[in-house]
Amino acid sequence: MGILRNAAFRKSLKYLAMVWDAAGFISLMISSAFWFRNWFMASPADRAAEAGDGVVAGAPDRHVVERRPNAHGPVPVLHHQKRDHQRLHRRHRQLGDAWGKTAPFMQVCYKADPEFVRCSTEAVQMIMDSIKNGLPALGIEPLDPFNIPEIKILQGGDGPVALNASLVNVTVRGLTSTKILSNKVNFETYAFSTQMKIPRLRIDAVYTLKGRILVLPIVGHGDAWLEPEDLDIMSEVDLTLRSEDGITFFKVQDVQVNFTIGKLRLRLKNLYNGLKALEDSTNEYINSNWRSIAGSLKPILSRTIADLVGDVLTKLFDGVPAKYFIGDLS
Known part of the structure; x- marks a missing residue:
């Protein structure tokens, strides 16, 4: 004590x-x-x-x-389990949206507006112009240049073109020059019908092919470039509505693309194991008959463009609520 x-x-x-x-x-x-x-x-x-x-x-x-x-x-x-709400909030903070303001690259249109098609056409053009450098918050890569890891072409049958070919390390330039001519929306199904025009594309890749073009057997592996001009493209995008944390989003169900080409030029290097004279004459023959070649490859090219459009739209619709596309969505 x-x-x-x-x-x-x-x-x-x-x-x-x-x-x-x-x-x-x-x-x-x-x-x-x-x-x-x-x-x-x-x-x-x-x-x-x-x-x-x-x-x-x-x-x-x-x-x-x-x-x-x-x-x-x-x-x-x-x-x-998914922390969807926090993820969506984070995305919209990155987009400068804050849930109460329109994203800076968006123009909201309303079904009740008699000029809806004009507004919608302008809105899609704004999106195209704004995402040319990519949108990291939505996982959208820059559109110019746009990189595609691989494109496979398997064209058989008795048509003018029979090819087993692949393009790897594909780089596409010129997408940012896309001009949106019209964008219409079916208010019952919310399908988007978009008409657009691209003045010129430049596609560079490494190719491998074996097959026949018209009457000419062809085989080769090396660098290649293609320059399609005056592309008129019509895309049909089927959508449904989905709800996430009480917020409505569009969901891409299917994309269909149809297009026409005004002109096509291309060059395949190292054909026939580098036989220069045969390579030059084959390229000249292909370019002289480009319409037949483009027509035969159209289904494959349409699917490739549709996959590209679908990938971009899926990421866009996944991150931006539907009300920022159509303000009076029912």
């Missing part, structure tokens, strides 16, 4: 108690800060769940609230 009467020891106990209280206060402040951060970042459904018994009426199954006791009482712990 003598040590408890010691003034220095009692003073040490007093300081220790003060330090203990301060540590407890700091711990409480940190816990509160984390709680408020989680509260303000949570969705309205999550906040409502916290006030209830841990189950959100009518909410998707992926939103589950588990209550775990701790020293400060029950604190809700939110489990999101």
